[in-house]
Amino acid sequence: MPISSDCRMIEPPSPIPFKTPPRHERGMRDSSGWRPTAYRSHTIGQVVANGADMVGSEVTLAGYAETVRGRGAICFLMLRDGTGRIQAFLKKDNMGEALFDAIQSATRESTVQVTGTVAQKRPPEVAEGEPSPPPEYEVNVSTGAILADAAAPLPVGVIDEVNVGLDVRLDNRHLDLRRAHVNAMFQLRAKVLQYGRDHLISEGFQEINTPKIIVAAAEGGTNLFSLQYFETPAYLSQSPQLYKQLAVLGGLERVFEIGPAFRAEKHDTYRHLNEFISFDIEGAWMDDEDVMGVLERMMCHIWSQVAANDLDLIDAVNVFRASQGQDPVSVEVPSLPFPRIPYCDAIDIVQAEGGEIEWGEDIESHHCDIIATQYPGFHFISRWPMSMKPFYIHHKEEERGSSGGQLSRGFDLNYGRDEMTSGGQREHRVDVLEQNLRDMGLEPADFTFYTDGFRYGAPPHAGWGLGVARLLMVLTGASNVREVVLFPRDRSRVTP
RNA sequence: GCCCUGAUGGUGUAGUGGCCUAUCAUGCAGCCCUGUCGAGGCUGCGACCCGGGUUCAAAUCCCGGUCGGGGCGCCA
Numbered sequence: 001m002p003i004s005s006d007c008r009m010i011e012p013p014s015p016i017p018f019k020t021p022p023r024h025e026r027g028m029r030d031s032s033g034w035r036p037t038a039y040r041s042h043t044i045g046q047v048v049a050n051g052a053d054m055v056g057s058e059v060t061l062a063g064y065a066e067t068v069r070g071r072g073a074i075c076f077l078m079l080r081d082g083t084g085r086i087q088a089f090l091k092k093d094n095m096g097e098a099l100f101d102a103i104q105s106a107t108r109e110s111t112v113q114v115t116g117t118v119a120q121k122r123p124p125e126v127a128e129g130e131p132s133p134p135p136e137y138e139v140n141v142s143t144g145a146i147l148a149d150a151a152a153p154l155p156v157g158v159i160d161e162v163n164v165g166l167d168v169r170l171d172n173r174h175l176d177l178r179r180a181h182v183n184a185m186f187q188l189r190a191k192v193l194q195y196g197r198d199h200l201i202s203e204g205f206q207e208i209n210t211p212k213i214i215v216a217a218a219e220g221g222t223n224l225f226s227l228q229y230f231e232t233p234a235y236l237s238q239s240p241q242l243y244k245q246l247a248v249l250g251g252l253e254r255v256f257e258i259g260p261a262f263r264a265e266k267h268d269t270y271r272h273l274n275e276f277i278s279f280d281i282e283g284a285w286m287d288d289e290d291v292m293g294v295l296e297r298m299m300c301h302i303w304s305q306v307a308a309n310d311l312d313l314i315d316a317v318n319v320f321r322a323s324q325g326q327d328p329v330s331v332e333v334p335s336l337p338f339p340r341i342p343y344c345d346a347i348d349i350v351q352a353e354g355g356e357i358e359w360g361e362d363i364e365s366h367h368c369d370i371i372a373t374q375y376p377g378f379h380f381i382s383r384w385p386m387s388m389k390p391f392y393i394h395h396k397e398e399e400r401g402s403s404g405g406q407l408s409r410g411f412d413l414n415y416g417r418d419e420m421t422s423g424g425q426r427e428h429r430v431d432v433l434e435q436n437l438r439d440m441g442l443e444p445a446d447f448t449f450y451t452d453g454f455r456y457g458a459p460p461h462a463g464w465g466l467g468v469a470r471l472l473m474v475l476t477g478a479s480n481v482r483e484v485v486l487f488p489r490d491r492s493r494v495t496p
Numbered sequence: 497g498c499c500c501u502g503a504u505g506g507u508g509u510a511g512u513g514g515c516c517u518a519u520c521a522u523g524c525a526g527c528c529c530u531g532u533c534g535a536g537g538c539u540g541c542g543a544c545c546c547g548g549g550u551u552c553a554a555a556u557c558c559c560g561g562u563c564g565g566g567g568c569g570c571c572a
Contacts, residue, residue, distance in 0.1 A: 067535095153507080154506075161508095266497075270566090365568085
């Protein structure tokens with residue numbers, strides 16, 4: 001369409017003269033500090049928030065055509081960008097007829113640029129006795145351009161209330177993301193990572209990055225994806241475990257990493273993916289209790305910051321939930337400390353409620369359901385049997401379980417039935433590490449890539465790994481991790 | 497890998513052997529309308545996952561396949 005070739009380019013940015021209240025509209029970004037760009041003089045959010053002061057001034061806006069209501073010689077275009085939503089009012093008399101017709105017949109979700117003057121919108125008719133809504137503002141368009149046409153029909157409706165299957169949504173994630181509640185979930189994800197970072201940095205942790213292409217497993221157990229690294233067979237990392245420990249051994253004291261982990265397991269559940277983002281920390285001179293403290297303080301910080309700053313995003317999620325007949329989610333800041341349930345006590349709880357489990361067996365999901373009835377929020381399950389933990393977990397000889405089995409300093413953080421975090425104090429004595437390997441039927445000579453790091457002095461240390469998507473599930477009420485992962489990778493999905 | 501369950505216009509659905517030339521919503525297309533705002537009115541468009549079988553007759557029953565959903569297992 002020739003019209004798209006003459007879209008208006010904006011002069012270079014000037015200082016922003018606005019004081020925008022944060023988040024004027026549910027789920028929209030605060031753009032009060034955003035500068036003009038080549039394609040717009042203002043964000044829609046800036047005009048919506050400052051409309052009263054801007055009446056009569058000319059603005060150029062750009063966004064997605066959410067709806068186009070043609071009325072013959074006039075036309076209402078609801079324009080949306082990531083910061084807000086505003087009505088553009090087009091009158092055939094006020095602009096070129098070809099442009100008017102082009103915009104009036106634009107398909108939904110086409111991107112459109114308009115230039116016009118800000119005006120107060122005529123108030124909608126309200127029923128007798130109803131209060132008039134607060135004044136709103138619109139743009140009386142004098143010129144514009146269609147930047148990119150959207151094909152019709154859309155595979156996923158952006159404002160339709162029809163519920164769309166997850167598979168169709170993920171195949172069209174770029175469109176799915178335009179939906180308010182989905183967009184809000186990913187804003188929340190960024191906030192959770194931001195607040196988590198803020199908190200760890202405030203406790204002296206520094207951010208690191210570790211390699212994801214490795215030659216040997218950083219730890220045993222799970223299956224790895226193999227690949228060819230030039231002439232060498234290699235794998236994708238399943239955990240930063242070894243590397244964050246080496247960083248601590250190297251004197252970085254307190255480190256964290258937010259990065260991908262890959263596991264070639266054929267699991268197919270709402271809470272597992274084959275590529276996921278793991279939020280890991282490791283700290284020197286710490287034991288399991290110390291890092292549990294870091295974790296619960298971080299959780300508390302994240303939840304209280306979301307409660308203070310981002311409830312509009314939660315609201316956006318709840319609006320959608322209400323349309324689907326689901327209960328709203330709420331942000332209840334957890335109190336400190338989180339309950340600590342030693343493994344032995346957890347077994348007692350499950351047994352007392354009729355669950356079948358013996359000391360030394362794993363606490364499975366249906367057991368967690370039982371525990372969660374008594375501890376519905378965040379809770380630690382600590383001091384697991386050494387036999388159930390990897391060789392690098394620390395133990396103290398004298399700490400024995402109710403049946404006499406060796407306990408470890410490994411712990412999990414659960415919420416409800418789901419495991420959020422696994423962590424523990426690490427074994428820093430190389431001779432004990434090697435004995436642990438032998439106890440588990442493994443050959444120390446096969447693990448020198450790991451144990452060699454411990455031969456030159458090692459601080460006692462501890463750490464944990466947190467599944468970011470699982471945390472988001474708790475915060476947003478999502479029932480599947482795929483909801484809160486942009487482009488999830490599971491057993492049957494490698495695209496888009 | 498196991499058990500259960502499902503596949504109908506672009507999307508979400510109704511439909512338990514003949515009443516299906518397939519329901520409804522949304523969508524899409526066209527027309528009318530110079531202030532709509534969940535716009536409205538009118539007219540259209542568009543679907544039974546694939547292959548085989550049973551039957552006079554299959555969206556519907558059977559078999560196989562493909563692809564989903566739920567539960568579980570596997571999973572530091």
